[in-house]
Each structure stands twice: as structure tokens, then as C-alpha cells.
Amino acid sequence: MPILSVERVTKAFGGLAAVSNVSLDIIEGELVGLIGPNGAGKTTLFNLLTGIYVPDSGTINLSIDKQVIPLNGIRPHSICQKGLARTFQNIRLFKDLTVLENVLIAMNQNINYGLLTSFLHLPAYKREEEKLLHESIELLRIFDLDKKKDELARNLSYGEQRHLEIIRALATNPKLLLLDEPAAGMNPAETANLMDIIGWIREKFDLTILLIEHDMTLVMNICERIYVLDHGMLIASGTPDEVRTNKRVIEAYLGEDINNA
Amino acid sequence: MDKLLQQIVNGITLGSIYALIALGYTMVYGIIKLINFAHCDIYMIGAYVGYFCMTYFKLGLVPSLLIAMLVCSLLGVLIERIAYRPLRNAARISVLITAIGVSLFLEYGTMFFVKANVRTYPEVTGMMAQRFNVGEMVISMQQIILVGITILLMALLQFIVKRTRLGKAMRAVSMDRDAAQLMGIDVNSTVSFTFALGSALAGAAGILVGLYYNTINPLMGVVPGLKAFIAAVFGGIGIIPGAMIGGYFIGAVEVMVSGYGGSMFRDAVVFGILILILIIKPSGLLGKNTREKV
Numbered sequence: 001m002p003i004l005s006v007e008r009v010t011k012a013f014g015g016l017a018a019v020s021n022v023s024l025d026i027i028e029g030e031l032v033g034l035i036g037p038n039g040a041g042k043t044t045l046f047n048l049l050t051g052i053y054v055p056d057s058g059t060i061n062l063s064i065d066k067q068v069i070p071l072n073g074i075r076p077h078s079i080c081q082k083g084l085a086r087t088f089q090n091i092r093l094f095k096d097l098t099v100l101e102n103v104l105i106a107m108n109q110n111i112n113y114g115l116l117t118s119f120l121h122l123p124a125y126k127r128e129e130e131k132l133l134h135e136s137i138e139l140l141r142i143f144d145l146d147k148k149k150d151e152l153a154r155n156l157s158y159g160e161q162r163h164l165e166i167i168r169a170l171a172t173n174p175k176l177l178l179l180d181e182p183a184a185g186m187n188p189a190e191t192a193n194l195m196d197i198i199g200w201i202r203e204k205f206d207l208t209i210l211l212i213e214h215d216m217t218l219v220m221n222i223c224e225r226i227y228v229l230d231h232g233m234l235i236a237s238g239t240p241d242e243v244r245t246n247k248r249v250i251e252a253y254l255g256e257d258i259n260n261a
Numbered sequence: 262m263d264k265l266l267q268q269i270v271n272g273i274t275l276g277s278i279y280a281l282i283a284l285g286y287t288m289v290y291g292i293i294k295l296i297n298f299a300h301c302d303i304y305m306i307g308a309y310v311g312y313f314c315m316t317y318f319k320l321g322l323v324p325s326l327l328i329a330m331l332v333c334s335l336l337g338v339l340i341e342r343i344a345y346r347p348l349r350n351a352a353r354i355s356v357l358i359t360a361i362g363v364s365l366f367l368e369y370g371t372m373f374f375v376k377a378n379v380r381t382y383p384e385v386t387g388m389m390a391q392r393f394n395v396g397e398m399v400i401s402m403q404q405i406i407l408v409g410i411t412i413l414l415m416a417l418l419q420f421i422v423k424r425t426r427l428g429k430a431m432r433a434v435s436m437d438r439d440a441a442q443l444m445g446i447d448v449n450s451t452v453s454f455t456f457a458l459g460s461a462l463a464g465a466a467g468i469l470v471g472l473y474y475n476t477i478n479p480l481m482g483v484v485p486g487l488k489a490f491i492a493a494v495f496g497g498i499g500i501i502p503g504a505m506i507g508g509y510f511i512g513a514v515e516v517m518v519s520g521y522g523g524s525m526f527r528d529a530v531v532f533g534i535l536i537l538i539l540i541i542k543p544s545g546l547l548g549k550n551t552r553e554k555v
Contacts, residue, residue: 050443080445092440094433105433106444108426172445 001063003028003176003208004049004084009058011048018044020232021058026176031202031209033223035216035243037252041232042212043089046178050086051076064175085174087165089181089212095154099145099164102153103136106171139167142197159190170205179211183218191215195222220244228252263397268520269513274404274473276512277411281466282489283496283504284418285337285459291435291499292455294353298360299340301486302367303460307333307467308477309375315383322389322472326410329468330461337460338453346449372479379478382471407469414465415505418458422501427454435499484528488515491535497545506546 002025011019019041026032034042047053049060051074060071064083071079094102140146143163148156153164162182169177182198183191195218202209213219219226220240228236228243230252236243243249282304289297307329314325344363348356384390391402422428430451433441442448470485471477492511496503511531518527538545 052439052443075447075449076439076442077445077447080443086443088440092437094436094440096436097432101429105429105441105446108430108444108446168444 001028001066002026003063004210005061005063006045006049007059007061009045009048009055009060011044011053011055017232019048019055019229022229022232022234023058024227024234024237026208026210028208029202029206031198031222031224032211033219033226034210034212034229035214035219035226036229039231040229040252042229043180044232045229046086046180046212049079049178050084051079062176080172080174083173083175084178085169085172085176086178087162087169087180087182089184091158091161091165093153093161093164093168095152097153098150099140099153099156100133100136100149102164102168103139103171104132106168107132107136107173136171139170142170142201143167158185162186166201170201174207176208176210179209179213181212181214183213183215186215188217191218194218198222264520266396267398268516270398270400270404271520272513272516273509274407274512275516276509277408278466278470278473278485278508279489279492279512280505280508281411281414281462281469282485283492283508284415284501285463286490286493287496287498287501287504288431288455288459290493291501292431292452293345293349293356295345295356295360296490296498297345297459298357298486299344299363299367300459300463301482301489302364302371303333303337303340303482304463304467304470304486305371305477305479305482306336306367307464308471308481309371309467310464311468311471312380312382312477322406326465326468329464331464333464333467334457334461337456337463341453341456346452368479368482375479377479379476382475382477385472403473407473410465410469414462418462418501421458427451431455488531491531491538494535494545495538497548500545500547503545503547 004024004026006022006024009019009022010017022041022045034045036042044053048055049071051071054073062069062071062079062082062084069082071082071084074082094105097105137146137149140149143160143166145156145160145164145167148160153161156164162184166179166182169179179198183194186194198209198211199222201207211219211223223240226237226240226243227234228246228249230248235248235252236246238246282301285300285303286297289295289300310329310332311325314320314328315322320328340363344359345356348359385403389402389406393400393402420428422431430441430446431454433444433446434448434451438448441451467477467482470481488511489508492507493504494507495510496505496507511534514534515527515531518524518530523530542548
């Protein structure tokens, strides 16, 4: 059963169709890659899925616990609350908050107390706060960031900031996680480590993952299925092997030799 | 020496008013990057609500204060909802012009309903009218109450911003609105909440000024509003503690200048400070200089 089904979605800016007539399905538990040359519309598609843009036509449905939720026209924060979280290609952490606060803010929606409780410091407030703190630190441990929990996010290294983005997305308790170029700017060793961790969090949090990536090693190694976009259109889909030998994909990547990946 | 101490007491009193108003400017700027020119008129409305509560309904200070704060926060939320939200993604200059329009609307709308004449707050009596002599200094009960309430409200605000879920959401939205909504934070209700908080503080400032200076009129917000805005810029606009420091600084400067014979120049000095800040450190006292990365 698909957790996400996108049907004939189109989004144009002015006269340019950034995404045109794209349909795709993602089955629960899958790890799917979305690739394509620069400007192919990958990030636009992510923005459509997360509600930043509203599609001009077509439908996007999220199915969680056998319940089908149409995402067209729903505001981004409620889409997130329904179980779809993402990271950003250009890092968008809350840079002037500490590492821990970044994670706590993402957990905000899971809080079960009201304003009055926090004013009065009732036991429920303390209990919830302690629970959230504990869970946040558990999450930070995934990437060994628990030691840096009190540092400002802006002072983390580039790789650590990328890791924190993933943790912050996990903190919203998603069912479907969208990763926008998680390995951008990482060296091969860091990428290899990231691949392991993506696989591990998928198991541990029972997630479905859709990722955009230019690093073909990563995509070909960990994705079970791949969708290829070019000029806003879906030009191929299938297993890594099928995509690797697809003629249209090779043409689109003209010059980039994906067979050597 | 005694004169100096007396001026410091007066400066703290006036500074409290500026600080309360400046907080609203700075919070709204922090969250939607808008200089809300209508904010000074919310302060005026607060003074009128307090006036009506006290004269016609004969309510005491505390209930009047709470009612004024409540009415002002509703008004602030309403203004944001009607005038600013539809322009959320418009150019900043459009929203700024709208804010000036809302400001004029409130000023002359109020004038239409309550007439342009100056009204006087009821005479304070009993405990409220007490004065204390400390050496040569005179401290009135009103000053103590005014400063006390201001400090209480500022402490409350700090608590809300630092400790509550809505406060955390406010800080997240002010840093990156898009990222915040993708982390499940409702941006619209967070912005509404910010307007409610800022306007409540302005409403409190209005009623406190009414009590302290006794007279109110529909255009009373204009000059204090500008000075509070300067206070916010001085402290670093968008930074909450900056607005508090800036408010007290501007209050102290104004009182010192008039106390030592320059009352004709006091406004010129305050606006001169604005020019100096904009030349020397546009990001304000607590602001960080952001360098463009190339």
C-alpha cells in the first residue's frame, strides 16, 4: 500500500513548468531516490509535497494508518503534524538556538500541556519537559551530537549541521522522511557513514524515506527504487540497475557517467 | 546631587513607559520584519479603555489594567489579521505603508468617536496619592506602581518567551519562518500571539501614562511611539532585552536634558540619537553586525 501517492502533479512558475505531470508512488517502508540534473524540479517537488507550494493541478495523497489524507491546499505545519518531515538542501537550522533547542522546538507539537500548566509549573509540565529532554538527547546520540547539545547550531561544523537537520526532522515524529541532498558537501568517508545511518534510522523509527541526491554511490547503493526527473518530467523509474542502463537517463546526464558509480 | 537623583527617578519612570511600548515594536519586527506604526495608537487606545473603565465603570486600577490589556491584545490580533496577513508575502514597503494607514485610521477613528478634546484621568486618592520624601528626593506612589508593574510585565514576558512552547515557537519563526512551519509550527497563530503580547504591553503603558500624566488625547501616541521606536532601534530592533535597555536609556536622556535646562531641545536630542545610532551602529546596542558572505 503506497504511503504517498502523487498523481499527475503540475506546478508552473510564469510560463515555465517546474514540475509537469509527475506521478509517483512510494510504498510504506521503502527507501526511494529521486535524481535528475540540476534544475530538474526535484526540490520543487519536495516543496509541493510539504505544502510550501500548492500544485496547479494533480493530487497528492498521504496514507497513514490506512487513512488517506489529501495534501492539496493543507498548510505546511499541519502536513508536518500528519507525519511528513523534511530536511533542506541549503541548511536551515535555527542558527541562534542551541543544538538541543533546535530539537526541542521540533518536538513542540508533541507536547501535551497548555499555557496555564507551564505558567504554574504543574507536575505535568515538569514531567513532559523531562520526557522531551530525554527523547531529544536520545535522538542527538544517533550522530554523537549529545556532547554538543549546548552549543549554538551556527558553531557546528558543516557535516554536523547536516546531521542536526536530520535529527530535527526525526524529532517531529514522521512516518515519511524527505531528505534533500543529505550528503551534499561530504567527503566519501562521511557519505559512507551517512548511508549506514540512513539505513539504521529507517529500521529503528520504522520510516519510509524519499531522498534527493547527486552522489550516485549513495543513491545506487541504498535506494531500492529510483525516480528520475528531467526538465520537470519523470523520464524513468525502477531499480538502480534498470535506471543505470536507461537510455533517456544517460542522455539527460550527458557527460555524467553513472555506470561508474 | 539630589537633583541628579531626582532626575534618575523620573527617568526610570518615563523609561518604563518607553520600554513597554518598545517591546511591542521589537517583537513584531523580530517576527515579521515589520515596523508596526499602528503600535503607538494601540497604546493610545489602551489609555482610553483605562479611562472609560475608571470614570464610567468606577473600576480600580488592576481590573482596568487587565481590561485595557485584553482589549488591546484583541485589537492587535485583529489588525494583524485584517491588514497585515493578506500582505505577508508582499514587498515590505507595502506592509509599511499599510501600517501607517492603520495608524491614521486608529487616530482619527478614535477622534471621531471620543472627540478631539483632552480628557483627564480621575484624580488619584488615598494610598495612590502618597508621596515619599527621601532626602531631597520625592518619589510618588504612582511612580512606584508604574515601575513595579512594568518590571512585573517584563519578567512575565521573558518567562513566556524563554520557557513556554509558544515562546519557543516565536523564536523559531523569527529565525526562519519556512523552516519553522515545516517543523510543525503554526506560523499564523504564532504571529497572532506575538501581536497579542506586544499590544497588551502597549495597552498597559497607555493606562499607566494616563494615571501618571493625567491627560489623554487621540494623538497622544505619536511622539511617545516614535521615541519608543528609537528605543527599540537603540537596543537593537528585534531583540527583546535591547528594547528594555533602550527604553530606559531614552527615558533617562530625555529627563536629563529637560532637567538641566534644555527642555526645548529634548526631542531634538532623542532624534539626534537615532541619527547617531544609524550612522555608528545600525544594528543597535545588542545587535550583531551581519556580514554578507561572498
